[in-house]
Amino acid sequence: MNPKTAAYDLQGLEQGEIEAIDKLLPILQYEDGRLRVGSLDAHDLYSAEQVPLIIYIASRIRDNYIDIDTAFRRWFPSLKTYFALKSCYLRPVVEELLQLGAGMEVMSHMEVELARALGCPDDKIISNGIGRSSAYVQATVTPPVGMVVIDSQEDLNRVSAAAVAAGVQVKIGVRVTPLADDNARYIGKSSKLGVDWEKGCFFRLLENALHAPNCQLYTLHAHQLTHANDLNTYRSTMRGIARVAQEVTKHFGFSFSMIDIGGGLDTRYLLKRRGLDASMFAEVVAAELDAVGYDFQLCIEPGRHIVADAAVGLTGVTGEKRNAQRNWRITELGSNILIPLQEIAYHPIPTRLPPKSNAMWTDYDVGDSTGAPSRLCEKVKLPIGEEGRTLAILNCGAYTTVFAELWAFRLPRILYYDSNSVRTLFGDAEHRDMLRAYYQYDFSAFLDPPKTTNA
Ligand SMILES: Cc1ncc(COP(=O)(O)O)c(C=O)c1O
The missing domain is CATH 2.40.37.10 (Lyase, Ornithine Decarboxylase; Chain A, domain 1)
Known part of the structure; x- marks a missing residue:
């Protein structure tokens, strides 16, 4: 075959x-x-x-986490790895990952409360989501989680207003759908997730994020792929992210402190079947994001790669x-x-x-x-x-x-x-x-x- x-x-x-x-x-x-x-x-x-x-099987969860974390940390020593909580809520699984040092990526009010209940410190929670309920916004702002990733103007307004009302500063990320050379991506143009690079959509959100009261713009976020199993599609996506960061520097003189490439790697044994592993994907990220041209902290949000097999x-x-x-x-x-x-x-x-x-x-x-x-x-x-x-x-x-x-x-x-x-x-x-x-x-x-x- x-x-x-x-x-x-x-x-x-x-x-x-x-x-x-x-x-x-x-x-x-x-x-x-x-x-x-x-x-x-x-x-x-x-x-x-x-x-x-x-x-x-606990040992495989540990091994998968250590494998992907080590692969990316080799190139990015200050790496942050957040487990995509939506991929498995089971208590011993999450507790195991917390013990290994993982943060939690959450997408809803229920998930942020779950992460906290299982012992995840606030600063190790990264919140994603679209069309956030006011309860979810509130839960991510009081007290503030480590990062709130925004991908719509309305959510930006809500987070900023909640932060002002609570008298807190919130670190935020903006989620882009970058231009890429191929169209084999899971999250493509004009999806409900992410903000299109084209037609100035992303720059408009970015500009507003830069000036949103009580919000500190910190992260460029782009989760684009699911069960990624070829290096070329992955490379093209990473190249797109680097291009966005470069353009932001050019137009706004702004450098992101963190770049979050999301999750998306396929199940580990399926990659192995194709002769691939996390270290090969990490090498691609290092090579492509070198073009960003300044130092930043890398963040990954794996789900499937850690728990699927x-x-x-x-x-x-x-x-x-x-x-x-x-x-x-x-x-x-x-x-x-x-x-x-x-x-x-x-x-x-x-x-x-x-x-x-x-x-x-x-x-x-x-x-x-x-x-x-x-x-x-x-x-x-x-x-x-x-x-x-x-x-x-x-x-x-x-x-x-x-x-x-x-x-x-x-x-x-x-x-x-x-x-x-x-x-x-x-x-x-x-x-x-x-x-x-x-x-x-x-x-x-x-x-x-x-x-x-x-x-
Ligand atoms: C924002 C975000 N990050 C990370 C993930 C995890 O993706 P995966 O399980 O493919 O690694 C998802 C999954 O949908 C996601 O939406």
Whole structure:
């Protein structure tokens, strides 16, 4: 397969990649044909209860954070790394990242309160958002968080007025959508996010930000990409950011103290599959932002790169179906917990490998039972027969519990695995309480069905 095609990551892993999964994702390994997640036997874990699970693996969260932070810090020693909180709210995950020194990037009133409740100091919170509620503005101004990033005149007015009323100074950033040589970006021209460089839009906001009472303009912000997996698109975006900084110096004589390039790097094992890693992206940033021409502090806001491959789903296959062109395997895990976006795949691998001598593998598409034509992954190589009917699903950790759909199917239990012990973050009791609160009736018949045996 050509690693450059867009479809590459949307299709299942090759059989050889699956059998040597530890090369891509070292928290997983087959031992005697059985998949281990750390020291846990994935098949036993699922079989004990036969309910779908998602396991967050603390060591991978730590490792991913340290990897990206170190990669960028090499070029930018005063780097600030803010975890994009929207990508995972789970308490032990956030606490782990806070301990490692991460700040928190937030986008709403709820998130800023969550960051504070979990122990993030105010000066390590960076607030993004558009169309901010007055409660959100208030929460970011009293007391002031480390940075409030603005991308509309109305929000600037609100933040400034709240700062004046509270008698505080607020550090602000302005978010630009820079010109770039390619149009393969996630946030393009005239999006609701960011302010266009063209037609003087950005300069108008900048000028007002420079003069907004009780606001200190500090940061140039540009979060432009999502699951970035090629260096050229990344380079072009960074070049665009450098150009904006240069033009601002030329026209206003103003230098930003900080440049915040946002998040956007793809899942770490998917980058590895393409022969890429965070250090290559960091090198591109260093090379391109050199053109800014003055010293500044770099800031990154990774989400997906830190948590996506730090969680593994476990699911049974509840059905198999052959259509004219495709074989399907239907899973319990799907849009009840994972965001069903066309551009993201969740790679299924078997929890048990068939014995080599008689192994038969074929292509399946894998999807859940919802009444929507969604899929987890296409062209997934799986063993024919029972070995391919209990699956581990990779890439499950980012934007997962946050964007779960609560309808129709069981939500997976959420487990946290650290130092060889497992604890349940979200179990059946919590699920029952949540459903009862939401829909006002009792779901015991659904959550406590009589046990059936399964292979
Ligand atoms: C402003 C901002 N920063 C950072 C992120 C994190 O992006 P990613 O998870 O792709 O790293 C997002 C995600 O939407 C975002 O909106």
